Amino acid sequence: MILTINCGSSSLKYQLYSADLAEVIASGIIAKIGEAGGYADHKVDDGKTRIVRDIADHQAAFTLMMENLLSPDIGVITEPAQIIAIGHRAVHGGSTFVESVIVDDQVMEGLRACSTFAPLHNPCNIAGIEEAMRLFPGTPNVVVFDTAFHQTVPQHAHVYALPYELCTDHGIRRYGFHGTSCRYVSQAAADILGRPIEALSMVICHLGNGVTIDAVKGGQSVDTSIGFGTFCGMPMGTRAGDFDPAIIFHLVKTLGMSLDEVEAICYKKSGLLGLSGLSNDMREVCEAAAAGNKRCQLAVDVFVYQLRKQIGAYAAAMNGLDALVFTAGIGENSAEIRKLVCSGLGVLGIAIDEDLNQIARNGHPDISAADARVATLVVPTDEERMIATDTLQLTMQRA
Incomplete structure (x- = not known):
């Protein structure tokens, strides 16, 4: 076993x-x-x-x-x-x-x-x-x-415009995370579409308490939203996502915060929790927003807007898009977030069938509208199976 x-x-x-x-x-x-x-x-x-x-x-x-x-x-x-x-x-x-x-x-x-x-x-x-x-x-x-899948991200996409020696001598670069999930989901999406993964350009949206958006072209990661650390890119449950680094200097020099305090803000007190003031759980935030909580509505709006921007950027980076794929806790379970995100992406050829969107978890992964140019899928991730697969292959090779 x-x-x-x-x-x-x-x-x-x-x-x-x-x-x-x-x-x-x-x-x-x-x-x-x-x-x-x-x-x-x-x-x-x-x-x-x-x-x-x-x-x-x-x-x-x-x-x-x-x-x-x-x-x-x-x-x-x-x-x-x-x-x-x-x-x-x-x-x-x-x-x-x-x-x-x-x-x-x-x-x-x-x-x-x-x-x-x-x-x-x-x-x-x-x-x-x-x-x-x-x-x-x-x-x-x-x-x-988790970082291994993103080793194929080209240098122009993973390097930061810092003094080059910092990148080469100290390993400062964009690494990316949730790669094990992305590797599984991208292949599963290709299987659902009945097309070779080598022929597909996909955006994989791993939306959980941690969030990663990945551009996958020909089965390889070509860009990813999380970078050197694990709080940049998209707003997450408690992590900030992208913001101007000048804010860190301001917090330290003007407001007198320690670097430990700033680190705690970036990783543990921001994201959905920081904006909503209520919870890091998207379900609770959406429920409160629907009940009229304005801060929770703001948290949802920021999350959806940033996700749309990232999808659009990656579609441009790959010179087109064949499939948009939702996975992980929010991606698999929140029909509301999927609807809000996709409703603003018609310019990319993305459109979903609302009835299919509601039953996506019941064995209906393809939620695309009949006239959509880009497939939209809901694919449950299975990181454990990828880990088990690699484990079996490596131990058999050693034997």
């Missing part, structure tokens, strides 16, 4: 596949690690078990995961040795890691070096790998990087 791990700062997501990846045997999430009100949801087939307990740290979370997998009541394995390989998500591989790799000491050293690029994410990913190595000694671990 193949186990996939997605280790965050306060959560652990796992999925267990059959050795041929044909079946998801079990999955789960352990949430609120290190916080009050911790819990674990463990799913097998159509049944879900919730366990409520405080989870002190990641080691305790992994222990609970193993208890669930080995449980005589809800478990699916009888011994850890049944798991033949483990795949991990890592957010940032810098320029060091351009593809998925089997973990060894050198890889771990490289991962730690990349933590300066993603201080909120990589340390958690590393903790997950270390715990897996502790619990499964001798079992191969594979790490799959």
Whole structure:
């Protein structure tokens, strides 16, 4: 069996596949690690078990995961040795890691070096790998990087107009994220359209608490909205998105804020939460906007406007567009956001059928209007399957 791990700062997501990846045997999430009100949801087939307990740290979370997998009541394995390989998500591989790799000491050293690029994410990913190595000694671990898919972005699109030595000597460039999701969704979209991915120009909108917009031409990433860090590009749940860097100088020099305070604003207090003053959850923001909350309506308007601009820019960058694809939590579930975004994109040949838009999650991925020149799709992402696929391929090659 193949186990996939997605280790965050306060959560652990796992999925267990059959050795041929044909079946998801079990999955789960352990949430609120290190916080009050911790819990674990463990799913097998159509049944879900919730366990409520405080989870002190990641080691305790992994222990609970193993208890669930080995449980005589809800478990699916009888011994850890049944798991033949483990795949991990890592957010940032810098320029060091351009593809998925089997973990060894050198890889771990490289991962730690990349933590300066993603201080909120990589340390958690590393903790997950270390715990897996502790619990499964001798079992191969594979790490799959969100940044790897975007290594094909050409230099003119990923370089910043800073002193060139900063870019070459210190790895300062546009890296892009959610690449594992984008890789899966772009191929799935091509399959739905029944066209070779090499012939398609697509904009992939990964809209969740984190947001990435990707230009994918011929199956390769050619531009992406998130850059060096993980808060630029689109406004997100708590992250600011693009803004004038002069604001940072103003906050520090004029308002007397520390750099730590500014960093907290950019990553944790901005986006939907900062604009709405209510929530980082688009569902709650949309509901409040519909009830007349003006700040929530502003948050929705800003999000939709910035997304339209990004789609239009990428259509121009690729000299045309064949498909617009929505994925992730907001992209897959919010018919309202899809409607608002697409209603302003008729100039690109984008138009959706409102009835199809409402039932997109029920096996109707193509929500295009009959006369639309550009296909609009809703494609559920499956990062775990991509991680499992890479894990299986690399471990088989090593064997």
